[in-house]
Amino acid sequence: MSGARLKDVAERAGVSIKTVSNVVRGAARVAGPTRERVLRAIDELGYRPHASARHLRTGRSGVIALAVPELVAPYFAELATCVIAAAKESGQTVLIEVTDGDPAEELRIACGLSDPLIDGVLLSPLGLDQTALAGRERRVPLVLLGERDYEVPADHVLIDNVAAARDATRHLVGLGRRRIGVIGWQHDEPPHATAQQRMQGHREALAEAGLAYDPVLAPAVGAYTRADGAAAMRELRALPQPPDAVFCFTDMLASGAMRVAHDEGLAIPEDLAVVGFDDIQEARYMVPSLTSVAPDKQELARLAVKALLARIEGPAEAPPTTVLAGYDLALRESTGLSPSRP
Amino acid sequence: MSGARLKDVAERAGVSIKTVSNVVRGAARVAGPTRERVLRAIDELGYRPHASARHLRTGRSGVIALAVPELVAPYFAELATCVIAAAKESGQTVLIEVTDGDPAEELRIACGLSDPLIDGVLLSPLGLDQTALAGRERRVPLVLLGERDYEVPADHVLIDNVAAARDATRHLVGLGRRRIGVIGWQHDEPPHATAQQRMQGHREALAEAGLAYDPVLAPAVGAYTRADGAAAMRELRALPQPPDAVFCFTDMLASGAMRVAHDEGLAIPEDLAVVGFDDIQEARYMVPSLTSVAPDKQELARLAVKALLARIEGPAEAPPTTVLAGYDLALRESTGLSPSRP
Known part of the structure; x- marks a missing residue:
């Protein structure tokens, strides 16, 4: 050496x-x-x-970790890009880790074991049992980033998923649709919090409009992939009374669902209106372009980095906070907005 | 503590x-x-x-870094996912860094400065000047992963871009197209190696078919984004004689180009056949689905991890190697394959 x-x-x-x-x-x-x-x-x-020398001298490495379940879902790739930009503004660099939603891997990262040099962890949890996290002694500053409803002593940055889902279904109701399907329900025990919250918002919007909730319109999916969206749409199309609209819990699911609708000769939005969730870049370029709930990813990233830096620099004993970022409904052709150049 | x-x-x-x-x-x-x-x-x-204790005891951290220009391009997100899987098979974990194609950041990572704990670096370079890399003394094992033609003493894993591009244009020629546009040329000095190599393959295929190369059919793009693809397609459509086919150097460019073609009422592939490059997951779900050059990302990742581990474990002085991974042309609707369920 x-x-x-x-x-x-x-x-x-x-x-x-x-x-x-x-x-x-x-x-x-x-x-x-x-x-x-x-x-x-x-x-x-x-x-x-010399890593440890540098680390011990300043007590800070200037490096934070961001752990996400996967990168192939553009939502997480876009969110990671926003986190990198927000961290850079504060002079921090970001190392990204992919957990595959594996609970043990998420816990390992939440405990700061993945890289002993990092100053703190931003974790977008998927599989992690909240009882496992609850026992954590917060040796490493940790901020949770994402949609799950964790009752744990850690800061949490997310959007109001119930309200956002309610807005999505309200929009479909406002178009006169009465048989509104849902793609994204999961039959896990307990169901994933994201699915639960979005389903709750959907059902609230149906109830407001005096529409009954029909479980056959909510086929379960295994994961939030394009292939799962395609399979769910085939199930819905095979019903005696297929839906006239569908709310997909992610844009990836909507991509698969719209492809199947196209293959079956349906006109979107005339025969089937579609709303997605995440507002990934692709949504603006799809044919037809996809109406989607747009979480403010830049704000999510900014708030998460801010919360983590406060935790790194501030007193470890401050009570955990939950911070909400904004969201919007981006209206596009899949619910009737006329075509416009992206 | x-x-x-x-x-x-x-x-x-x-x-x-x-x-x-x-x-x-x-x-x-x-x-x-x-x-x-x-x-x-x-x-x-x-x-x-204790980081350094662990590191010094074994001489290895079991962690490698993967540096990519960006994650919003699904190609890099998919490639990163393959690298993580390949590394896991060898018991290694991967930290991902995003360089934004910044030459200084790429050099910093290539020098092993980003995280002193890592055993080695896989770098997908974009902005890095090859003279900067050539002076590097290889203190940290380094493998280059990607399309650039670097004359540097480092292992390099890539596909044969000239041959792949030649196959793409040959396919369009085989469909009877005679006015074949290109989206992806860059006017940088020197032009990016990826663009240069793909253009070379394109021109070889034209020459084989006795077709002249017409530079007006190759509008320059600033970057390989959807928006750049859309802008280039508008330029091509504004020509007195627009093309009857277009070869896009990435699927992202093709996504933007196809969206504009759709907005202008063109039928794909009847009025305009389209071939992309990268075979991102989205290509199978686009309407119409996109014919694309499909680099074998799993093989690229496997070969890159293998080369890096050999460099970490083996003699540092072994001469650098260049290894080629395979590729394929995935035929889909955008060049006339009849629709089929994804």
């Missing part, structure tokens, strides 16, 4: 030790040419910072 | 120290209930492994 030290790098690059330190940490405030000079000096000398 | 040690955790959980160590590293071979018991003991005792 090379014996080069920070001082040697600074001398070779003709800059201060502080500047080298800033470059190593990836701080944005070092000008491009200087940054490049320092990096070349680091490279030439084969310098590597 | 807590004084709990590995031994204390093992005693509390009633398992061996080796088992605790396996759980901490995230090794998959510990059974679920045992894993949970260990994690609870870790949590109750507030144990945190």
Whole structure:
């Protein structure tokens, strides 16, 4: 291992030790040419910072972890991108971990075991049992990011899923639809909180409109994938009385459902109006473009990073908070908005 | 900081120290209930492994970094997912970093500065100047993953982009198309290697068929986004003689281009045949579904992880290798395959 030290790098690059330190940490405030000079000096000398020394000296690594269930769902890729941007504004870098929704992996990350250098964890939980998290002693600052309703002593940033789902179904009711299907219900025991909350909002909107809830219009899905959305739509189409509208709990489910509707020759929205959830970039480009509940991902990310930094810097004993980010309903062709260029 | 040690955790959980160590590293071979018991003991005792101690003892952290330009492009999200799966098979965990294609950030990661604990780096470079990388002394094992043609002393895993692009344009020629546009050319100096290679393959296929290359059919794009694809298609449609087919250098570009073609009332593939590149999941669900060059992402990931592990475990001085993964052309509706359920 090379014996080069920070001082040697600074001398070779003709800059201060502080500047080298800033470059190593990836701080944005070092000008491009200087940054490049320092990096070349680091490279030439084969310098590597000693992790624990750096960590122990400042007590902070400037690195936070973001754990998400998956990246193939564009929602999480877009959310991660917003978190990286928000963290960068505060001079933090982000390492991303993918949990596959595995409860043990989520707990391992929540305990700060995945990388001992990180200052804190943003966790978008999926499989994690809340009793497991409740026992956690918060050795590592933790903020939960996402839709589940956790009764645990950790900060939580999310949107009001019940209200957002109610708005989605209200919109379909407002179009005169009376037989409104749902794609996204899950038969797990207990059902996933996201599905539960969105179903609650859906049912509240039906009740307001005097419409009965019919469980055959809510086929269960295994996961929130395009293939699951396609399979659920085939089930709905096979009913004696298929729906005239469908509220999908994610845009991925809606993508699969709309593809099947297209294959069966249905006109959207005339024969079937469709609303999705997440407002992924793709929703604006689909044919037809997809009306979707749009969580304010930038605000979610900003609030989550802010809460985590407050927890890292502030007293560990402050009571946990729940913070709501905003959302919107983005209206598009799948519920009758006339085509417009994306 | 807590004084709990590995031994204390093992005693509390009633398992061996080796088992605790396996759980901490995230090794998959510990059974679920045992894993949970260990994690609870870790949590109750507030144990945190001492990073450098662990690292120095084994000389390995079992963690590799994957750096990609962005995650919003589904290609990189899908590739990252394949890398995580391939690494898991070898007992490695993956931390993902997003570079935004920033040359200094890519160089910082290639030098192993982003996280001193990692054993090695898989880098999908975008902005990095190859002269910067060439000076690198390989203190951290590095494998390049992706389409650029780097003349640097590092292992490189990629597909044959020239051949793949040639196949794409040959397919359009085979359909009888004679005025074949290209979306994805970039006017940077020097042009991005990916664009250069795909353009070379395209032009070779035109030449084979006795077709002249017409630069007005290759409008430049700023980036490989849906919006850029849409803008390029508008340019092509405004030509006195618009194309009867278009080869898009990514599926994202094709998504934007097809949306504009739809808005202008074109029938795909009758009026305009479209081929994309990357074979992202969405390609199978678009209306119409998109014919696309399909790099074998699983093989790319497997080969890249294998090359990196060989570099981590093997002699640092072995000469760098270039390994090619396979690809395929996935035929779908956008070039005339009849509709079928995804």
